[in-house]
Amino acid sequence: MRGRTRKLIDEIIEKRSGGDPTLATITRTKLILKGIDPDKFDYTTVDDPAVLQKVEQIARNTGVMS
Amino acid sequence: MKAAAGYTLQTDPVSAAGELQTKFQGFDVKAIIYFASSIYDPYLLSRAMFEKFPEAPTFGCTTAGEIVSGRILKHSISAMALSADIVEDMKIGVLKGIKGGADLESVFSSFENYFGLSMEEMDHTQYLGLILIDGLQGVEETVMEKIGDLTNVFFIGGSAGDDLKFDRTFVFADGEAYSDAAVLALMKLKCGYEIVKTQSFAILDKQLTVTKADTRNRKVIEFNHKPAAAAYAEALGEPVENIEQRFARNPVGLIIDGDPFVRSPRVVYEDGSIGFYCNILEGMELKILESTDIVRDMGNILSTKKGTGEISGVINFHCILRTLELQQKHQTEEYGLLFSDIPTAGFSTYGEQYIGHVNQTSTMLLFK
Incomplete structure (x- = not known):
């Protein structure tokens, strides 16, 4: 599978920031501090199952995914 | 005046709290935050502060040195009184047993019940959190991460110190003193604010x-x-x-x-x-x-911020490693003087909190 990680990262940033640019930057910073740098992923990146699982966990913890 | 800063060198907790009460007399106190050397009995001090300021929430922590307008101190208490022009309302929560995984949800629930709004819905321009946390449990990242997962409200603060003894640190809230704990203070602000994270x-x-x-x-x-x-x-x-x-x-x-x-x-x-x-x-x-140069960088930041409007007060969570560097370079006095014309309180921390947990940094809250 490709690009699922990036899509989920985008979803986290979008939903958590609600379009507020300050919050989008902060959410991105929070992800990097958790070891997920959004810039390392694009829509063609082959998904690493371990990384994807970590991002899914973040999405659950932040209420973005149930 | 929206904020007032003061300090005491009295070594007896009751006398120290009494001196601070005198210093803030006549000031419309809505909340008191204080930073105390580990020379004080934490339980007696927290009780004394609570009794001397019965009309306001009182909270704070132990330190590895104190900061007050114009001065860097040792073996003292620095404090800031916040008026109703800054704090419209405030609720304090204590996270106990942080080493074993703190129950943040129950503290956040108490905030939500008090303000009648979910932590997720709170507007980060109107609400702001302060966090003071035991500096020897090594769990700041976990706590900050959990906070950041549940809310967009910023929490800024520092890790409590104990004058470099690395034995035990305390946080204070409304008459009690706690180890292995964090104090969270959620404020609904009446004024604007800015957070500065600076490292040289x-x-x-x-x-x-x-x-x-x-x-x-x-x-x-x-x-x-x-x-x-x-x-x-x-x-x-x-x-x-x-x-x-x-x-x-x-x-x-x-x-x-x-x-x-x-x-x-x-x-x-x-x-x-x-x-x-x-x-x-x-x-x-x-x-x-x-x-590089802590004094030069902080001087530039403060002059820029002063140029964009009034600063009513500063709370400075200043890493102990920065304090030691200033001492080594004989710049302590010069650094303290940078804050001489702004009501300032702060302390030398065992770690700084803003978004996450950082070191060798000052995380500062500027009230407008």
């Missing part, structure tokens, strides 16, 4: 990628697939046996949009791994930093 380092073009780490114990085992100490020494061109002397001058930073989130090395272990003052994850790409 140049970013060197020397990268260390974490290839093996023991995150739980804040230890990096390997950088660049080499024993951490050897890789760090190689990057600096120093023999391994000398690198601990470089730690304060050359910590490492996780660079986010050009801004370093400093991770300070603490010790070299016999197996060649390096212990840090905060955790570092495998895969992180770090840059070696080189210390």
Whole structure:
């Protein structure tokens, strides 16, 4: 599978920031501090199952995914 | 005046609280935050502060040195009184047993019930959190991460100190003193605010990628697939046996949009791994930093901020490693004077909190 990680990262940033640019930057910073740098992923990146699982966990913890 | 700062050198907790009460007499006190040396009995001090200011929430922590307008102090208490022009309302919560995994949800529930709004819905321009946390439990990252997952409200603060004894630190809330705990104060503000995260380092073009780490114990085992100490020494061109002397001058930073989130090395272990003052994850790409001039940088920040409008008060969570650097460079007095015309209270911390947990940084809250 490709690009699922990036899509989920985008979803986290979008939903958590609600379009507020300050919050989008902060959410991105929070992800990097958790070891997920959004810039390392694009829509063609082959998904690493371990990384994807970590991002899914973040999405659950932040209420973005149930 | 929206905020008032004061200090006391009285060594008896009741007399010290009494002196602060006198200093803030006539001021419309809505909340009191205070930072106390570990020379004070924490239980007696918290009780005395609570009794002297019965009309306001009182909270604080122990320190590794205190900061007040114009002065850097030792063995004292610095305090700030916030008026109703700054704080419209405030609720304090205590996270107990943080080492074993704190129950943040129940503290957040108490905030939600009090303000009648979910933590997720709170507007970060109107609500602001302060966090003071036991500085010896090594769990700041976990707590900050959990806070950041549940809310967009910013929490800024510092890790409590104990005058470099590394024995026990305390946080205070409404007459009680706690270890293995964090105090969270959620404020609904009546004024604007700004958060400043500042560290005085140049970013060197020397990268260390974490290839093996023991995150739980804040230890990096390997950088660049080499024993951490050897890789760090190689990057600096120093023999391994000398690198601990470089730690304060050359910590490492996780660079986010050009801004370093400093991770300070603490010790070299016999197996060649390096212990840090905060955790570092495998895969992180770090840059070696080189210390510059704390006084110059802080002076520039304050003059810029003053130029954009009035600063009613500053709370400065200032890393003890910065305090030690200022002492070593004989700049302590000069640094203190930078804050002489602004009501300021703060302390030398065992770690700073803003978005996450950082080292060798000042996280500062500026009330407008």
